Amino acid sequence: MKLIFLIILLIFFAFDLYAFQIFKALKLSKVFENGYWTFNIIGYLLIIYSVMIYDPQGHNSKILPFIIGYTILLGVPKLIPIFLGTAEDLYRIGNRFISGEWPSRRRFIALMGWGIAAVPFIGILHGIFLGRSQYRVLNNSAVIKSLPDEFNGFKILQISDIHSGSFVDFKEVEIGINMILNQDVDAIVFTGDLVNNVYSEMTPWVDLFKKINAPFGVFSILGNHDYGDYVSWDSAEDKNKNMENLIETHKKLGWRLLRNENFKISKNGRSIDIVGVENWGNPPFPKYGDLDMALKGLNPKTPKILLSHDPSHFDAEVINHASNIPLTLSGHTHGMQFGIEIPGWIKWSPVKFKYPKWAGNYIDEKTKKSLYVNRGFGYLAFPGRVGIWPEITVHTLIKS
Numbered sequence: 001m002k003l004i005f006l007i008i009l010l011i012f013f014a015f016d017l018y019a020f021q022i023f024k025a026l027k028l029s030k031v032f033e034n035g036y037w038t039f040n041i042i043g044y045l046l047i048i049y050s051v052m053i054y055d056p057q058g059h060n061s062k063i064l065p066f067i068i069g070y071t072i073l074l075g076v077p078k079l080i081p082i083f084l085g086t087a088e089d090l091y092r093i094g095n096r097f098i099s100g101e102w103p104s105r106r107r108f109i110a111l112m113g114w115g116i117a118a119v120p121f122i123g124i125l126h127g128i129f130l131g132r133s134q135y136r137v138l139n140n141s142a143v144i145k146s147l148p149d150e151f152n153g154f155k156i157l158q159i160s161d162i163h164s165g166s167f168v169d170f171k172e173v174e175i176g177i178n179m180i181l182n183q184d185v186d187a188i189v190f191t192g193d194l195v196n197n198v199y200s201e202m203t204p205w206v207d208l209f210k211k212i213n214a215p216f217g218v219f220s221i222l223g224n225h226d227y228g229d230y231v232s233w234d235s236a237e238d239k240n241k242n243m244e245n246l247i248e249t250h251k252k253l254g255w256r257l258l259r260n261e262n263f264k265i266s267k268n269g270r271s272i273d274i275v276g277v278e279n280w281g282n283p284p285f286p287k288y289g290d291l292d293m294a295l296k297g298l299n300p301k302t303p304k305i306l307l308s309h310d311p312s313h314f315d316a317e318v319i320n321h322a323s324n325i326p327l328t329l330s331g332h333t334h335g336m337q338f339g340i341e342i343p344g345w346i347k348w349s350p351v352k353f354k355y356p357k358w359a360g361n362y363i364d365e366k367t368k369k370s371l372y373v374n375r376g377f378g379y380l381a382f383p384g385r386v387g388i389w390p391e392i393t394v395h396t397l398i399k400s
Contacts, residue, residue, distance in 0.1 A: 160331025192223025
């Protein structure tokens with residue numbers, strides 16, 4: 001492990017040396033050149049420190065995301081001048097072979113590279129300090145053919161991926177909670193990942209989040225991070241105890257946790273079913289979910305709202321399932337916390353290469369079943385959001 005870390009650190013240093021050669025082409029004073037290395041050396045020391053304090057039990061975890069953020073802030077923007085500098089160096093090498101001359105690096109290319117690099121630098125900086133709390137409320141109309149008249153216009157608010165272990169600022173999180181409380185909805189659902197690793201990460205936030213309530217209740221499910229699978233436990237008993245405490249935390253919040261279970265919401269003698277499965281994902285994510293068990297005892301024809309953390313479950317099992325599941329609500333992807341979204345024009349994130357259905361509403365043309373993927377309330381690893389803002393979704397059920 002230490003050897004792999006050393007190799008990675010040496011690779012980073014080699015990139016930095018090369019980026020510095022391009023930086024020198026700007027022909028700035030020594031103050032700027034010394035500043036370049038000062039910020040980078042701080043980054044290297046923080047990386048080394050993060051490895052030294054790493055604790056698989058989840059302790060000291062709050063500082064690690066900010067070290068990751070600092071590393072990304074200093075590393076990602078450099079890729080632009082490195083790319084342009086490499087292209088110019090290929091030209092210089094070609095010129096050397098053709099004319100015998102070795103031209104110096106052009107200041108114009110360096111200015112262009114570092115000037116463009118300022119855009120992602122500012123974007124990442126904004127994402128760390130402001131973007132992670134730039135909560136927004138999105139509205140989705142869910143058209144359901146067999147919806148009882150009593151539920152036409154019924155509103156369900158969805159939040160997902162709280163990741164309480166990443167939170168550091170109470171007032172920041174409270175902004176999102178107040179936005180939730182200001183929505184006039186009938187029911188609320190949470191689609192998994194309450195914590196990063198251990199139940200205690202949520203303990204300081206229980207009093208704030210238990211304010212969330214709705215007339216027909218709050219329903220929740222587990223996400224892949226909720227099982228403690230990413231922690232090296234001393235014993236199976238410790239892991240089981242953590243899960244027991246997490247389940248108790250849902251009770252303290254006043255949320256009805258559905259573990260391959262269902263709940264019937266009734267209104268004026270008519271009903272819809274809320275169905276919650278445990279995490280179901282493609283490798284390396286676990287498959288604890290059992291859709292058939294979750295549907296047990298229900299009338300297949302009654303419209304069902306399925307809560308399933310991982311959107312992969314929709315294509316794998318939900319689309320072709322015989323039961324009437326017109327709407328599936330998921331999370332998990334976070335939109336990778338990085339991307340570009342301009343309504344009506346572009347919606348892009350690198351996470352699309354792993355999850356084709358990664359954010360927003362998707363309708364299967366054949367079955368007309370729909371999947372909505374929430375972009376998440378919190379953040380994980382990288383302590384911010386760039387272009388993909390934290391989301392609160394209000395789904396309005398509409399009878400077609």
